[in-house]
Amino acid sequence: MNLILSIAWTHVTHRARQTLVAIAGVMMGVGFSIMMAAMMEGSQDDFIKTLVDALPHISVTDELREPTRQPAEIVYQAAEFHGLTPEARRPGIKNPMAIIASLQSWVPGALTPSVQSKAVLRFAGRNLTLSIVGIDPRTEVGVSNLATHMRQGTLVSLYRASNAILLGDRLATKIGARVNSNVTLTSAQGAVMTARVVGMFHSGFRVTDETTGYVLLKTAQILEMQTGIVNEIRVRARDPMNARLISERIGEQTGYKSISWQEAQEDLLSTITLRNVLMYTIVGAILLVASFGTYNIISTITHEKIRDIAILKSLGFRNQAIRSIFIIEAGLVGLAGALLGWLLGYLLTWGVASLEFKTPFSDYNHLPVLYTMKHYLLATAVALASSLIAGYFPAHAAARLHPVDIIRGAT
Amino acid sequence: MTPLIEARNVTKILAGTVPVTLVKDINLAIMPREFVAITGPSGSGKSSLLYLLGLLDLPTIGDVLIDGRSTNVMLEDERAEVRLSRIGFVFQFHFLLPEFSITENVALPMRALGGLSARAAASRAEELLSSFGLSDHLRKTPDQLSGGQRQRVAVARALANDPPVILADEPTGSLDTLATSQVFDILRDLVTRGGKTVVAVTHDLNLAARMHRRIHVVDGRIASDEATALAANAQ
Known part of the structure; x- marks a missing residue:
């Protein structure tokens, strides 16, 4: 295994409890995002399909489009009409x-x-x-x-x-x-x-x-x-x-x-657009909250590993290497959380889809959901990106640490 | 002969509300195969001088030359590269990575420098550790070893990339008499048999007397820099 990756892996695996908490945060974020997206887009697709099926396209x-021209209008350049009787039929x-x-x-x-x-x-x-x-x-x-x-x-x-x-x-x-x-x-x-x-x-x-x-x-x-x-x-x-x-x-x-x-359904369709904006805002917020968890864990690890950072720097590790260690740790947390989030998201979606309910407006008694890889990949991309960004700041701070300050403090 | 390490008019001032001068106007040269003790009272600037000589810290004024090359103009990454390949550090506390086995700890600098595969680095690390009497502990983590054993691992790690210079900051400061003697013997052997240069900060004047050269630092300045009686007798 690559040295940097091996150090990162050792850090996250030796802090199992904290790592699991951070992974759980990302997993929840990804899982609920997938479920939300599946539910929202499923109901949207179902709605549009119903709409399309129920009405002529x-x-x-x-x-x-324009009123028929009166014969007098055709014959004369200007004509004024009085007492026209509207067609009853x-x-x-x-x-x-x-x-x-x-x-x-x-x-x-x-x-x-x-x-x-x-x-x-x-x-x-x-x-x-x-x-x-x-x-x-x-x-x-x-x-x-x-x-x-x-x-x-x-x-x-x-x-x-x-x-x-x-x-x-x-x-x-x-x-x-x-x-x-x-x-x-x-x-x-x-x-x-x-x-x-x-x-x-x-x-x-x-x-x-x-x-x-x-x-x-x-x-x-x-x-x-x-x-x-x-x-x-x-x-x-x-x-x-x-x-x-x-x-x-x-x-x-x-x-x-x-x-x-x-x-014919312009209002409804614009409502759907608004709903999508709301959906992606909520999904983004969920993942953002999860990224704070990642930030927290990487900050904690860097804080706990401050002496190790000093050791590595005194040995001659470059700043970039130190930074990479902690960014990889954030990436590992994000990736593990995202993959577990896939499972959670699938189970949640399946659970929501199997719930029965009655509506007075139609015969459907199950929430329509959409299973699509797009949701999984999107949630993973956002979770990974937010994890990496969340990891970057503590990693950057770690790389800038002055080893002498830490060694002096330790001795 | 070009000194391995040379300090030219080195001054280090810690900035702050009240600036503190750690070392002042230091001029010295460390030659190959020297066994140098830096002594002085607490707070005299011994360790600060060692960190400056080892490029862990930058002088406020002056320059440190490694193999005749000025390090003032070097980028941080270049200084890191010099530390990795030309200098080995041993601290008062072992400063080993607690999650890694001692073999992995010793292999770390080799893998960071590159050129050796993980397996080859581990093999060389095992050789080094075995030469220090640690062959029965290769898979152990630092917390499973005694203080003296950990410090021997730290010396092995310092030698991982076969640097010409070992800088040791109170390497026996936290050890009992027996372990102190063992570690000192290792350091001395590095000079006498291994052809290395060792610069060690120590409070122990008896140890310093057994080295070749003693630099005494007081209030950040070199108060004396002379060959020890042992070196004089050897000549």
Whole structure:
């Protein structure tokens, strides 16, 4: 073994209790940092995944980016308008199928037309407001996870009856409806129809499962009292992270308002960024506290070994060698603490992930965690760096000691 | 002949609220194969002079030359290198590293100087220790030895890199009569048989009388510097 390393090793191993305390400090720091990071990033990833799965990656609606120009504006240079009557009905997307066909040529992913509507559902004397989504079951599969969320029936079941509807299981339980029950839907436009429940889905989100119903496109168009209307094109990008760029391009091409999931959830995403800042601050603080432990132990060792330092210097050891001894000691403490911290971090993460709890908002009853080498390496790097910095100062002071002062004091 | 160590107008003043002069205007030359005693009352500056001669301390004024080379202009690392290769130290207390075996203690300077593998250094350390009658204790740590044995280990460590000069600061100061005699004999043999130069600070005038040259220091100055009767008789 190298001489300097062997002296450092002897120092730390002959002070087992102090060394173990310092190692435990670093181990706790690294372990809890790994657990915190796993928990925070796990919940963040899970949240984003849920968000991405639950919503279309891109939603193109029938709102125009700029209002349509009036004919008079086109003919005359200046025109003033009075008494324009706003359009009562939703305009819908013009030539939706042509737009979809055009977008399909370059958008990496799947597209489907849909109709968003509102209706009051009446069943067994109860009235509930419902978000109605008109879908095309053949293309819906490519855009949402609805098919996998079905508990009873399938998307194709919508073709079983002339006015068929898929209800969320919580809503069905709430009103006591079952498959083949007939419910009455009354739209905001005044259309009234009887629809048969042909299936039930369970998305895991209480709001969706209690307030959403899926019907065929044409059923939703009847409720809207507009034949052929499509007021939303939903897009699922192959890479959800590209949604913002694709959305911008769709908006430019079609002139319709196109919103990516990132844009729709901007507030939430900025909250996540803030949360990350908080997380890394806390993790940094934990490791900083651990580094004080290392500083303490290296200071104590240098203090206790002051006579040895004088001996080594009187023998002819260079300052750099003395400094290296104590920095290596700090490194050894940091490394041992980090490696044990890996084990602790893994066990803590595993423990946290296996805890069960109930939340009223979703079905998940375990904390989502993320196991990634990145957290382990990051915590180790920070722990090692802070240990080495913590060790440097006492090591530097040790190297500057004047051997004669110590020898005089000892004799 | 070039002196091994030469002090030219060396003065050492300890800075402080009240500056203290440890040694003043010292001029001396230590020649090869000399056996020199530095004597003087307590606080006279004997040890301070030894530390200056051994480059453990820097003079405030003047210069110390090793093998004719000025050490004033040397960097700290260069002085450390000279200490490691040209000078061996023995202190009043053994000053061995307590966690290491005596073999490892003796091998330390050899490994620090480089040139020898850990195994070769340990082998040479064992040879040295055996020559001082410590072959039965090679794996022991210093706290398992008597005072005299520890001091013999310290002498062995001082000889690890085969330096031409051994500087000893009260090497027998903490030893009983028998151990004192043993250590003194070793030091004398280093000069007479090993061709080394030994400069030892001592309070013991009887020991000093058995050396070749006695430098008497009073109040930081050399009061006398003369050959002992033993040296005169030998001539």
